[in-house]
Amino acid sequence: MYITMIDGPDLASHLSHLRSLIEARLNFDSQLSHDCPRQLLDSIRYSLLAPGKRIRPCLAMLACEACGGDPKDALPAASALEMIHCYSLIHDDLPAMDDDDLRRGRPTNHIQFNEATAILAGDGLLTLAFESLAKEISDPQVAVACIADLASAAGAEGMVGGQQADLEAEDAAHISLEELEAIHRRKTGRLLTAPLLMGGRLAGANGETLNNLKIYGESVGLAFQIADDLLDVVGDSSKMGKNVQKDADHGKSTYPALLGVEESRKRANLLIEQACEAIANFGERGNHLAALAKYIVERDH
Amino acid sequence: MYITMIDGPDLASHLSHLRSLIEARLNFDSQLSHDCPRQLLDSIRYSLLAPGKRIRPCLAMLACEACGGDPKDALPAASALEMIHCYSLIHDDLPAMDDDDLRRGRPTNHIQFNEATAILAGDGLLTLAFESLAKEISDPQVAVACIADLASAAGAEGMVGGQQADLEAEDAAHISLEELEAIHRRKTGRLLTAPLLMGGRLAGANGETLNNLKIYGESVGLAFQIADDLLDVVGDSSKMGKNVQKDADHGKSTYPALLGVEESRKRANLLIEQACEAIANFGERGNHLAALAKYIVERDH
Numbered sequence: 396m397y398i399t400m401i402d403g404p405d406l407a408s409h410l411s412h413l414r415s416l417i418e419a420r421l422n423f424d425s426q427l428s429h430d431c432p433r434q435l436l437d438s439i440r441y442s443l444l445a446p447g448k449r450i451r452p453c454l455a456m457l458a459c460e461a462c463g464g465d466p467k468d469a470l471p472a473a474s475a476l477e478m479i480h481c482y483s484l485i486h487d488d489l490p491a492m493d494d495d496d497l498r499r500g501r502p503t504n505h506i507q508f509n510e511a512t513a514i515l516a517g518d519g520l521l522t523l524a525f526e527s528l529a530k531e532i533s534d535p536q537v538a539v540a541c542i543a544d545l546a547s548a549a550g551a552e553g554m555v556g557g558q559q560a561d562l563e564a565e566d567a568a569h570i571s572l573e574e575l576e577a578i579h580r581r582k583t584g585r586l587l588t589a590p591l592l593m594g595g596r597l598a599g600a601n602g603e604t605l606n607n608l609k610i611y612g613e614s615v616g617l618a619f620q621i622a623d624d625l626l627d628v629v630g631d632s633s634k635m636g637k638n639v640q641k642d643a644d645h646g647k648s649t650y651p652a653l654l655g656v657e658e659s660r661k662r663a664n665l666l667i668e669q670a671c672e673a674i675a676n677f678g679e680r681g682n683h684l685a686a687l688a689k690y691i692v693e694r695d696h
Numbered sequence: 697m698y699i700t701m702i703d704g705p706d707l708a709s710h711l712s713h714l715r716s717l718i719e720a721r722l723n724f725d726s727q728l729s730h731d732c733p734r735q736l737l738d739s740i741r742y743s744l745l746a747p748g749k750r751i752r753p754c755l756a757m758l759a760c761e762a763c764g765g766d767p768k769d770a771l772p773a774a775s776a777l778e779m780i781h782c783y784s785l786i787h788d789d790l791p792a793m794d795d796d797d798l799r800r801g802r803p804t805n806h807i808q809f810n811e812a813t814a815i816l817a818g819d820g821l822l823t824l825a826f827e828s829l830a831k832e833i834s835d836p837q838v839a840v841a842c843i844a845d846l847a848s849a850a851g852a853e854g855m856v857g858g859q860q861a862d863l864e865a866e867d868a869a870h871i872s873l874e875e876l877e878a879i880h881r882r883k884t885g886r887l888l889t890a891p892l893l894m895g896g897r898l899a900g901a902n903g904e905t906l907n908n909l910k911i912y913g914e915s916v917g918l919a920f921q922i923a924d925d926l927l928d929v930v931g932d933s934s935k936m937g938k939n940v941q942k943d944a945d946h947g948k949s950t951y952p953a954l955l956g957v958e959e960s961r962k963r964a965n966l967l968i969e970q971a972c973e974a975i976a977n978f979g980e981r982g983n984h985l986a987a988l989a990k991y992i993v994e995r996d997h
Contacts, residue, residue: 430853430882435860439852486819491811510792514815515860518787518822519852525826526847535836542843546827551740551820552731559736559816581731 406686410453413466417452418444420474424527431519438508438516439523443481445501450619451476453687455590455597458608461674461681464598471531472541472593475524479549480586482520485513487558521549532597541593548589557582570648579620580613587619588612607673614670615688621663622692624649628656663692707987711754714767718753719745721775725828732820739809739817740824744782746802751920752777754988756891756898759909762975762982765899772832773842773894776825780850781887783821786814788859822850833898842894849890858883871949880921881914888920889913908974915971916989922964923993925950929957964993 425440452473459469488495488503489510496506505513525542532538547553560578564570570578591608600608628651650659670688674681726744728737753774760770789796789804790811797807806814826843833839848854861879865871871879892909901909929952951960971989975982 427852427857431857432860432864434864435852435857482819486815489815491815511863512860514787514790514792515852515856518783518818519856521819521822522847522851522856525843526851529840529844529847535840539830539836539839539843542826542840543830546823546830550823550827551728551736551816555816555820555823556728556732556736559733559813562812563733563735 406683406690409683410687413453413456414449416467416470417449417456417473417477420470421477424474424478424523427523434508434512435515435519438504438512439519441507442485442504442516443478443520445499447477447499449473449477450691451480451586451590454587454612454615454684455594457684457687458591458594459598460594461608461677461684462595462598462600462604463680464594469594469597471528472545472590472597474531475528475541475545476586476590476593478520478524478527479545479554482517482524483549483554483558483586485517485520489513492558492562537596540596544589544592544596548585553581553585554583557585564648572653575648575650575653576617579617583620584613584616587616607676610673611670611684611688614666614673615691618663618666618670618688619691621650621659621666622694624651625656625659625663626694627651660692667692707984707991710984711988714754714757715750717768717771718750718757718774718778721771722778725775725779725824725832728824735809735813736816736820739805739813740820742808743786743805743817744779744821746800748778748800750774750778751992752781752887752891755888755913755916755985756895758985758988759892759895760899761895762909762978762985763896763899763901763905764981765895770895770898772829773846773891773898775832776829776842776846777887777891777894779821779825779828780846780855783818783825784850784855784859784887786818786821790814793859793863838897841897845890845893845897849886854882854886855884858886865949873954876949876951876954877918880918884921885914885917888917908977911974912971912985912989915967915974916992919964919967919971919989920992922951922960922967923995925952926957926960926964927995928952968993 421443425436425443427436427439455469455472455476456466459472460466484498485504487493488498489505495503497503501507503513504516508516524545528538528542528545532541549555551559557578557580561582564574564578588609589612591612592605595605595608627649650662654662667688671685674684677684722744726737726741728740756770756773756777757767761767785799786805788794789799790806796804798804802808804814805817809817825846829839829843829846833842850856852860858879858881862883865875865879889910890913892913893906896906896909928950951963955963968989972986975985978985
């Protein structure tokens with residue numbers, strides 16, 4: 396219901412405003428000018444400042460806003476989240492991992508620079524994410540909680556573990572829906588839930604509110620993955636900036652492959668309903684979060 | 697003077713005691729049992745629990761002791777430091793980096809497992825280091841300061857930047873002594889200074905004391921590198937667990953190559969004197985730190 400209360404242009408212009416704040420912050424945070432080798436800095440900034448949807452940073456800022464804070468208060472979390480996301484893309488694209496030459500229409504980091512530099516740029520970004528959280532969040536208790544959220548979501552029990560499980564699953568002939576969901580929960584879900592918690596903490600949210608944000612994040616995270624799989628089947632390569640059908644061609648398990656296109660769509664929509672329900676008692680302040688959830692399943696790139 | 701007050705066995709037995717505490721802690725901290733893919737966990741533990749000197753963790757515990765704290769209070773820092781050191785070894789050994797098959801007589805991580813798993817094990821350890829600092833240091837202000845110390849020492853302006861500069865220097869025909877020192881200060885020096893600061897902070901040290909520990913750390917860090925270069929020229933391969941003369945064979949710039957063996961030895965000894973001077977006013981509590989500094993230049997493996 397409240398989804399329809401926000402019209403597209405309103406959300407779009409709000410996100411566009413947040414994105415400009417985020418990009419200015421990323422530009423600032425990545426100016427490691429005085430003691431970083433030039434090529435490493437170029438490589439870090441090549442990937443970090445590349446055009447992107449900035450979904451994780453936007454989620455952190457919208458969560459902060461939904462809890463009554465100023466979205467700008469979430470900028471340290473927003474920046475750190477994008478650094479982690481960006482490092483994971485650089486490492487995932489490496490020859491030993493997914494071996495991709497192209498990302499969003501541009502050469503991947505190891506193609507543009509070289510493999511050693513790409514590995515180090517990823518390591519540098521991962522480290523910088525925690526350094527900036529430690530240095531830029533003024534309340535030490537909030538800083539420590541945000542660092543724990545982010546590390547737990549990004550580490551061996553979260554995103555890194557999900558990538559490992561995903562690589563192992565590629566070698567398996569067939570995986571079940573449960574196994575697929577477990578991979579996605581770790582590989583993408585945890586890092587879509589962390590922004591909600593971090594943004595809420597930076598607005599001083601209490602435990603119950605953080606829990607509602609967590610439910611929203613988990614539901615949106617899974618819906619996001621289903622939407623991604625659907626785009627791979629029915630997407631338009633010119634809008635995606637990469638070859639579509641790549642997953643299917645590689646025999647990779649996807650929601651459409653396991654459930655069919657229609658059932659996958661239904662599942663994504665149900666998850667979005669659950670997400671919106673979790674934040675229903677936020678009232679009007681949660682409108683942008685609700686609209687963003689809807690946007691995630693409706694986007695065409 | 698106070699170096700000779702500590703006899704070898706006293707330091708050796710104290711370090712051996714600290715190492716057993718550290719190894720128990722590393723074993724505990726790396727038990728990511730409930731949601732980490734088995735092979736990733738095996739890979740993380742293969743490298744983290746491999747026999748090692750644990751110099752960085754020992755430095756943190758000795759610094760804590762030198763400032764009047766219980767060395768055990770520094771265990772969260774000790775564990776995180778070893779995780780960072782360990783991840784850096786895994787990534788440095790990769791084919792795209794130093795391309796080493798053997799470390800301390802055992803197959804390197806990517807040889808034992810595979811390249812993708814080694815990259816992810818490194819990423820997982822790097823992330824776990826910050827997670828454990830955030831979760832295991834009870835005072836949030838001390839936790840945040842330790843996280844900032846460690847990230848700054850390990851990141852693009854520290855260790856990661858040093859590795860990049862080192863790889864770039866390998867392509868250069870000749871580098872100066874100043875360039876060599878700048879590389880080592882970042883590549884190994886910063887991560888040998890961080891333990892001193894972190895250990896001091898965990899004992900509640902004031903700014904002046906932290907500054908003295910920093911001077912000690914910087915001097916010992918450079919001396920450590922000179923000693924490593926010397927071992928490469930004059931070391932015994934059976935004790936080193938790796939091929940000696942490797943750096944020289946690769947035409948890599950080293951202290952002995954730039955200064956000669958005798959001058960390098962002198963320089964290392966002078967640095968150790970400076971280190972001991974910086975902690976002279978710690979009195980007896982600094983004896984172990986002083987003895988460790990001496991051990992670093994006298995070790996034969």
